[in-house]
Amino acid sequence: MTRVLIAGVSTRGLAESAVRAGYEVVAVDGFGDLDLAACASEVHVVRPDGRFSARVAAAAVRDVSCDAAVYGASFENHPGAVRALAANRVLWGNPPAVLARARDPRRLARVVGDAGLPSPRVRLTRPPPGSRGGWVVKPFHSGGGDGVAVWHRGAPLPRRKSYFQERITGVAGSIVFAADGRRAMPLGISRMLVGESAFGADQFRYCGNILGPAGDPQFPADAHLLDKATRLAQEVTRAFGLVGVNGIDFVARRGLPYPIEVNPRYTAAMELVERAYGISLFEVHVRACRQSLPAFDLAAVRRRTGDAVGKAILYARRPGVLGDTRPWLSDAEVRDISPPETRFAPREPICTIFARGGDAAACFAALTRRAARLYRDVEGREARSA
Numbered sequence: 412m413t414r415v416l417i418a419g420v421s422t423r424g425l426a427e428s429a430v431r432a433g434y435e436v437v438a439v440d441g442f443g444d445l446d447l448a449a450c451a452s453e454v455h456v457v458r459p460d461g462r463f464s465a466r467v468a469a470a471a472v473r474d475v476s477c478d479a480a481v482y483g484a485s486f487e488n489h490p491g492a493v494r495a496l497a498a499n500r501v502l503w504g505n506p507p508a509v510l511a512r513a514r515d516p517r518r519l520a521r522v523v524g525d526a527g528l529p530s531p532r533v534r535l536t537r538p539p540p541g542s543r544g545g546w547v548v549k550p551f552h553s554g555g556g557d558g559v560a561v562w563h564r565g566a567p568l569p570r571r572k573s574y575f576q577e578r579i580t581g582v583a584g585s586i587v588f589a590a591d592g593r594r595a596m597p598l599g600i601s602r603m604l605v606g607e608s609a610f611g612a613d614q615f616r617y618c619g620n621i622l623g624p625a626g627d628p629q630f631p632a633d634a635h636l637l638d639k640a641t642r643l644a645q646e647v648t649r650a651f652g653l654v655g656v657n658g659i660d661f662v663a664r665r666g667l668p669y670p671i672e673v674n675p676r677y678t679a680a681m682e683l684v685e686r687a688y689g690i691s692l693f694e695v696h697v698r699a700c701r702q703s704l705p706a707f708d709l710a711a712v713r714r715r716t717g718d719a720v721g722k723a724i725l726y727a728r729r730p731g732v733l734g735d736t737r738p739w740l741s742d743a744e745v746r747d748i749s750p751p752e753t754r755f756a757p758r759e760p761i762c763t764i765f766a767r768g769g770d771a772a773a774c775f776a777a778l779t780r781r782a783a784r785l786y787r788d789v790e791g792r793e794a795r796s797a
Contacts, residue, residue: 414436416439466495546577637709690707
């Protein structure tokens with residue numbers, strides 16, 4: 412059996428996919444959730460000073476014997492950590508040089524503009540007086556919406572290395588795809604949930620996705636959007652040489668995807684593709700890294716798929732200590748289960764929930780109902796463990 416090292420801030424979804432595909436998994440991440448421990452043969456938790464560090468994680472498993480290495484968030488922002496992770500192992504994923512290109516917002520804007528597709532404007536200096544439209548300030552090493560803020564004229568620049576990106580009005584979404592360095596094969600398109608108070612999120616914080624069937628009204632001009640997002644994935648793949656599974660976050664406006672950033676690795680939306688369409692994302696990733704793309708017709712699959720499937724990350728609304736979360740392991744719609752006695756601060760993740768619905772609106776309603784029940788359960792378990 413091939414022994415694969417999976418590294419990232421949260422690895423449970425990718426690890427489960429790998430185990431289902433027949434691989435033995437060694438995981439290193441920042442949480443060590445109960446369901447990760449249930450599927451991986453070995454788990455290393457790395458959280459110095461309360462935050463995950465890709466560099467420290469790579470160093471922690473330097474001497475662990477594995478045949479191959481795969482990374483998730485937030486390794487895309489740390490090419491040096493990827494290089495260390497791949498030492499004496501086969502790397503299944505984009506190499507450091509590709510990451511440096513794909514994560515550069517200026518290069519992305521040029522590639523998209525040269526292809527005749529729309530793109531938000533990008534600036535390294537504050538917009539001049541009289542410039543039209545709104546702007547957000549984003550860290551170069553962004554992830555999950557952390558550090559992203561609306562820019563107000565006269566406001567001081569943040570200390571972290573950041574850039575300005577034009578704020579586009581529309582629906583946040585993402586396309587996930589497999590790539591072989593030259594071609595892209597779309598695997599799914601979903602709406603992104605951002606800043607939803609029902610899940611304890613605020614501002615630009617990512618908190619889930621909803622994968623809807625063809626024609627779902629969560630995206631106006633759904634078919635046109637899929638066509639343009641597919642072309643976007645193709646242009647980005649060819650320009651940057653992407654391999655494996657990747658994602659592009661965008662804002663959909665009038666049937667056009669305005670790309671916000673490239674995620675050149677496994678993304679949180681991908682397990683919805685696996686749940687909805689029954690394909691192995693890990694196996695697709697491995698084969699795409701070997702220049703073999705699947706025969707997959709996303710447009711046709713979406714027409715045959717009747718329901719919407721969604722996920723939401725539940726963030727803590729106040730400080731607390733979890734009670735006994737082990738009973739959650741028997742619930743297939745709860746994942747990323749924090750161990751009992753986990754202490755958390757506001758805005759830290761507690762778990763992930765899943766739901767289905769006849770369309771995206773019904774799926775979102777089901778997620779909010781499930782979230783309310785989980786929050787009540789958390790409060791009850793806190794009281795019983797006090």
